Amino acid sequence: MRIGLITPDPGHTLLAAATALLAPEHTVGVLDPAARDGAPARPADVYLLKSRTERALELARELEQRGAAVVNSAAATALCQDRTRMAELALGAGLPFAETRTHDSLSAWAPGAALSGPVVVKSRRSRRGDLVARVDDGTRLGRLARDWPHEPVVVQEFAPNSGWDHKLWAIGDRVFCALRRSELSPGGRGPTRPLPLDELPAGWADLVRETGAVFSLEVYGVDIIDVGGGKPLIVDVNAFPGIRGQAGAPEALAALALRRATGRTRATR
Known part of the structure; x- marks a missing residue:
């Protein structure tokens, strides 16, 4: 089989380890989106899309x-970058999101915003270095508006929780999990701690798989917080995270x- 990696970083830990497993019997090639003008004339049997840039999506x-x-898919990857569309899809499917x-921009929303309690403000477009902040009062909101005046944002009510994010990942039907101190906690983001799958609250692994089906994802991450008694609240969905x-x-x-790759080859035949 011929497997292609769409990435500028084939040395990424997960990709490199998977490549080492595949390479003895299969051909693994790399497509760096920034270094190509278009797709190869003879495509591989399958591509792993480990990049979210516009050029990668075009490729x-x-x-x-x-x-x-x-x-x-390019469509599923792009959808996960738009937090408005993400929320609409998840809530429409009945997921606990x-x-x-x-809001079109922070500078347009902030002056008239009436906060009845703490909220979480995030960039509408999910990307490296984007805005994710807890806002408790108008002073904090005003500072964000000065720093990010033209940033389109989404706003969510802050849900009281333990301060730990449950980082859940899936590759196909296989689910992996860990705990990470939330970036919204008083001490900021902390290290990731391993968490055995059997220590997850009942039903959470199935919820992850259901989320993957709703978003048409095969390699993905779902961030969940426990809002009390093992009740889950999904706060983010990511296409092809690091794992x-x-x-x-x-x-x-x-x-x-x-x-x-095998499925594609059979379909072609």
């Missing part, structure tokens, strides 16, 4: 139009790539 769309299998309001340090993740990714 993935072109490959899909030529009949290549792409994990995750935070109620979300959208570093999770035993069995490279094996699961390699197996998924081969399943998708």
Whole structure:
């Protein structure tokens, strides 16, 4: 089988480990979106899309139009970058997702905002270095508006919780999990701690898989907070996150790539 990686960083821990498993019997190639003007004339059997830049999405769309299998699809990856569309899809599907309001810019919303309690303000477009902040009063909101005046944002009511995010990842049907101190906690983001899957509250692993089905994702992350008594609240969904340090993740990714490559080859025949 021929497997392609759409990424500027093939040395990423998860990709490199999966490549090492695949390379002895299969051909693994790399497409750096920034270094290409278009898709190769002869696509591979499957591509793993580990980049969210617009050029990467354009490359993935072109490959899909030529009949290549792409994990995750360009459409699913792009949807996860828009927190407004993410919330609409999740809430419409009945998932326990935070109620979300959208504003065109912080400078337009902040002057007339009436805060009845703490809220979480996030950039509408999910990206590295984006805005994610807890706002308790008008003073804090005013500072954010000065620092991010033209930023389109989503606003969610702050849900009291333990201060720990449950980081859940899935590769196909395989679920992995860990705990990470939330960036919204008083001490800021802390290290990631391993969490055995059997220590998750009942039903959470199935909720992750349901979320993947709703968002048409195959490699993805779901951030959940416990709002009391094991009740989950989804606060974010990510396409193809790092999933570093999770035993069995490279094996699961390699197996998924081969399943998708085999399925595409059979369909072509």
